[in-house]
Amino acid sequence: MTRTARAYTNIALIKYWGKKDKQLKLPYTNSLSLTLDRFYTDTKATIIDADKDIVYLNKQLLDETKNKRIINYLQTIRDFYGFSDHFQIDSINHVPTSAGFASSASGFAALAAAINETKQLGLTRQELSILARNGSGSASRSIYGGFVEWQAGFDNASSFAVPIDENPQIDLSLLSVVINKHSKKVSSTVGMENSVKTSPFYPNWVTLVSSEIKEIKQAIAKKDLQKIGEISEHNAMSMHALTLSANPSFTYFAPQTIKIMQLIQELRQKGIFAYATIDAGPNVKIICTKESITKVQEYIEQQLSDVTCVVANIGPGIQYI
Amino acid sequence: MTRTARAYTNIALIKYWGKKDKQLKLPYTNSLSLTLDRFYTDTKATIIDADKDIVYLNKQLLDETKNKRIINYLQTIRDFYGFSDHFQIDSINHVPTSAGFASSASGFAALAAAINETKQLGLTRQELSILARNGSGSASRSIYGGFVEWQAGFDNASSFAVPIDENPQIDLSLLSVVINKHSKKVSSTVGMENSVKTSPFYPNWVTLVSSEIKEIKQAIAKKDLQKIGEISEHNAMSMHALTLSANPSFTYFAPQTIKIMQLIQELRQKGIFAYATIDAGPNVKIICTKESITKVQEYIEQQLSDVTCVVANIGPGIQYI
Numbered sequence: 001m002t003r004t005a006r007a008y009t010n011i012a013l014i015k016y017w018g019k020k021d022k023q024l025k026l027p028y029t030n031s032l033s034l035t036l037d038r039f040y041t042d043t044k045a046t047i048i049d050a051d052k053d054i055v056y057l058n059k060q061l062l063d064e065t066k067n068k069r070i071i072n073y074l075q076t077i078r079d080f081y082g083f084s085d086h087f088q089i090d091s092i093n094h095v096p097t098s099a100g101f102a103s104s105a106s107g108f109a110a111l112a113a114a115i116n117e118t119k120q121l122g123l124t125r126q127e128l129s130i131l132a133r134n135g136s137g138s139a140s141r142s143i144y145g146g147f148v149e150w151q152a153g154f155d156n157a158s159s160f161a162v163p164i165d166e167n168p169q170i171d172l173s174l175l176s177v178v179i180n181k182h183s184k185k186v187s188s189t190v191g192m193e194n195s196v197k198t199s200p201f202y203p204n205w206v207t208l209v210s211s212e213i214k215e216i217k218q219a220i221a222k223k224d225l226q227k228i229g230e231i232s233e234h235n236a237m238s239m240h241a242l243t244l245s246a247n248p249s250f251t252y253f254a255p256q257t258i259k260i261m262q263l264i265q266e267l268r269q270k271g272i273f274a275y276a277t278i279d280a281g282p283n284v285k286i287i288c289t290k291e292s293i294t295k296v297q298e299y300i301e302q303q304l305s306d307v308t309c310v311v312a313n314i315g316p317g318i319q320y321i
Numbered sequence: 322m323t324r325t326a327r328a329y330t331n332i333a334l335i336k337y338w339g340k341k342d343k344q345l346k347l348p349y350t351n352s353l354s355l356t357l358d359r360f361y362t363d364t365k366a367t368i369i370d371a372d373k374d375i376v377y378l379n380k381q382l383l384d385e386t387k388n389k390r391i392i393n394y395l396q397t398i399r400d401f402y403g404f405s406d407h408f409q410i411d412s413i414n415h416v417p418t419s420a421g422f423a424s425s426a427s428g429f430a431a432l433a434a435a436i437n438e439t440k441q442l443g444l445t446r447q448e449l450s451i452l453a454r455n456g457s458g459s460a461s462r463s464i465y466g467g468f469v470e471w472q473a474g475f476d477n478a479s480s481f482a483v484p485i486d487e488n489p490q491i492d493l494s495l496l497s498v499v500i501n502k503h504s505k506k507v508s509s510t511v512g513m514e515n516s517v518k519t520s521p522f523y524p525n526w527v528t529l530v531s532s533e534i535k536e537i538k539q540a541i542a543k544k545d546l547q548k549i550g551e552i553s554e555h556n557a558m559s560m561h562a563l564t565l566s567a568n569p570s571f572t573y574f575a576p577q578t579i580k581i582m583q584l585i586q587e588l589r590q591k592g593i594f595a596y597a598t599i600d601a602g603p604n605v606k607i608i609c610t611k612e613s614i615t616k617v618q619e620y621i622e623q624q625l626s627d628v629t630c631v632v633a634n635i636g637p638g639i640q641y642i
Contacts, residue, residue: 036575073503091542108520169558199557200525200526200528200529200559201522201525201526201562201566203525204521204522204524204525205477205521205522207521208521214479223495229570232572233569234566234568234569237565237566237570238521238522238565238566238570240565241520241562241563241565241566242562244558244559244561244562245522245555245559246567247555247560248551248554248555249554249555249558251579251582253574253579254579255576255577255579255580256576257579258572258575258576258579259576263561271483
């Protein structure tokens, strides 16, 4: 019994920032993302006659210090669905670190899907989204293509992603600008926790997300690119305002992050479509149109030497290969 | 009839960010500052037999485009106190732009005091603070030395600064780190207004300031330097969180601002006393002790080439010279 699933990574336009249940990875707010075509994880799950799981990542066997999160996740699945099989997992990440994306979203979505197929659990996509969420919150969204909303819910069964438009006919592309040298970062888990516990602005963030989710869904329905860009940029910057106002204050911004934000302002002043979104790290993802993206990339590369630019387009949901 | 007044600039540890009345410069919140000894304005006011005011700044006659704010202010004073004299104003700013401080606080405080003396208005310091506030909000605090609180009030007569400790025996010094090259900034007036109108976090800022003012006054009374540093840094960063979360988002940070904040973190990890405060611009002011300030300056200058460091100590209130 062996099956391989492919899941793509996603970029949150309305950010997931804060867990109300750490164990179940239930968020305080809904979030909304765009699945990307360029970065994905292929994961093969094979039932093995053994009393331990074996995990290969990029063809390297992971030792016990490195496979712990995945082994714990497989145990969660066994407990939940009441079976005792162990697996060999072969996972290949096509999400290079140099692209500035975390691989946990595509990784846990692909793993959940591979187990579902191999064990023939017959899960619906909604159930698959719940299962993926238990591995990594943002993985819940990588089950679907295009625009996806993760509904916060209130328990394990009610917190899952739903497709907003799986194959949107909309002129959007994403330029990931990766800063090659920067100091090590605060993990997103720790950053979220500190924001929730200590930022005096966190309660207003919850209210803000609720209204921005509504607005961006209207903008998506109308294919109002400018509105999508504006809401996304404002939402991302408001998330980073939560880290600045945490106590003690911290920031994911590197000096180059500010420089790239200045360049995006300049591009917009020239009439070129470019809006910033930034996750829990220094890299800037620029929301572009297919027309603007070349100009944006040229301008960024001309002004800055120490960055790598990678282009992505809208991607599909889970696939079996 | 001629008198000269000297007023020193001040650094807000709890920031003034947002006017509830633009005309009267009434703030939404109290603020709290430390007057500095290094930067000041000397202003001489002379009653002249003319129907127009004449303004010299740093020995240069200001033309009508440049003296407007001062002329309007003099008219406000005439209207308020019911006299019709005009003045020659000779103002010398010892607040070099390269020190990273605005001269409006010391400038309007010195001007208000000079008029008060020249016209023998006999204003109390409280009345002088009100008068200075009408020129520039933060000037209300430069009437006093040491730690000063500007109480927001609710109308012209109730919005003034009060001394917390005019001559504090406390081991604090300030290192102003000025970034020599940076792009032009959003004025603080426009920045405040955009934050108040569009940041979803502004209502919580008002609540935050109210509790941080109480906490820092307790810390000042106890001479708890670390607490003063921590509260000041958190308050400043929360103010900058208001600009990031404004819509559209903006920031006063330059790339070097982030770099200096990283260096301050490193200094603290080495056990060296250093906390950041940042106003409506890219420069970073570092709250130090007399012991730490040399080490802080050396470290900053060693790591960064394009900055100028200036040291200031605690300064006095209005003086007549």
